[in-house]
């Protein structure tokens with residue numbers, strides 16, 4: 001692989017509307033591409049696949065879009081606001097294209113899939129539209145576009161997992177990496193556009209996942225996050241070649257976790273996202289058994305009202321969800337739990353909203369991603385229900401949800417004062433190069449003085465917490 005200088009422009013959060021650009025420089029190629037990613041971690045991971053495909057077809061990367069021959073936006077459709085952000089960015093690129101006509105502009109990802117060739121009618125400056133399962137055809141589409149044609153491929157696949165493509169780690173701290181284990185989603189949550197933009201669920205073969213994680217560990221990475229829209233339904237009939245001569249049983253998510261955890265005790269494993277209906281005891285027990293599987297579960301509840309959950313087609317009840325939380329606490333008392341919550345879904349009453357607040361208290365989330373409902377064209381909810389909660393009420397309820405979560409997060413952090421955590425050092429803290437920043441197993445950010453000790457990025461240290469803010473634990477190496 002050529003020597004790539006990788007640089008980070010701004011941070012992405014873990015899910016939903018997060019915006020960041022992945023940029024890297026390569027001096028060796030004549031043609032240059034620039035790629036910017038929006039949306040969930042899966043999209044960020046896909047951009048790393050795209051970078052690999054482009055590099056193999058002779059494109060080098062640049063961090064400066066003004067010198068790029070090809071500008072790519074990997075887009076998200078999850079909420080209307082996410083799409084608006086992309087359109088705004090496209091108008092900025094329009095100005096650039098007026099001065100530099102040869103520049104090609106490509107739209108990738110979920111918005112490309114949702115709008116298909118309509119994108120080319122709506123946004124005249126776009127030359128290439130490629131859906132999430134068609135990235136292998138990107139080099140051919142670029143050639144088409146170079147000859148002045150508009151190029152589109154939004155075919156979804158039942159098989160594509162890009163298992164054989166070695167991602168180029170963009171925006172990397174060299175310590176933590178994302179690894180896609182599956183694509184698509186077979187759930188039909190009524191509010192959600194993902195099944196339409198990402199297609200049918202399929203699992204990547206287990207051997208290629210274990211190999212990618214092993215390679216990462218050998219390159220010095222110390223944490224992998226296994227990614228899928230619904231990791232608990234991971235299922236591969238390609239049994240793992242453990243060399244133990246054991247039977248050819250299919251690989252479940254629990255088994256995959258155990259195998260990745262066995263690569264090396266120094267490699268930490270995280271995963272996202274779990275679905276309350278699918279997370280099994282076997283997964284919880286596997287987590288408890290392996291010290292290096294991080295004690296943190298992202299278990300989106302969406303709503304605390306059984307009636308709303310039914311309308312959302314989440315297929316569990318409030319009681320089912322509560323039982324899952326109790327089971328997690330029983331098996332792993334120290335497990336961090338986080339959630340996604342939507343306010344103002346169709347027909348939501350004040351009582352439904354209060355049920356959500358009460359369930360948040362019950363679950364005692366350490367952290368949540370919170371949104372107000374945004375109707376997406378083509379979804380079950382858009383076809384069947386009226387988006388009848390006024391925006392002010394959606395926002396008022398969201399505000400209450402956010403306030404409650406802030407309190408729960410603060411309380412959760414306060415409970416950690418006096419405790420000692422094993423922290424994986426990810427790099428300098430944002431505020432000072434005299435401090436390290438890392439995460440606890442529970443996924444909390446921990447900041448602590450370097451103290452002239454000879455630790456480096458990628459090392460584990462024991463940190464005693466003596467202070468906290470709403471979002472960070474502050475401690476001292478012991």
Ligand code: SAH
Pocket residue numbers: 015016078079191192193194228229230273274275300302340341342371372373374375376
């Ligand atoms: N696969 C994951 C999450 C996918 S999208 C899961 O099943 O949990 C991330 C989050 O965005 C969702 O959990 C949901 O809370 C939120 N979301 C999805 N569609 C939305 C919509 N139409 N309006 C508001 N929030 C939405």
Ligand code: SF4
Pocket residue numbers: 185186187188189192193194195229230275
């Ligand atoms: Fe969307 Fe539901 Fe699938 Fe998550 S599980 S991606 S919310 S349809």
Ligand code: F3S
Pocket residue numbers: 015016038039040041042043075076077078109110193194197198
């Ligand atoms: Fe957005 Fe697509 Fe992810 S809609 S949240 S980028 S799967």
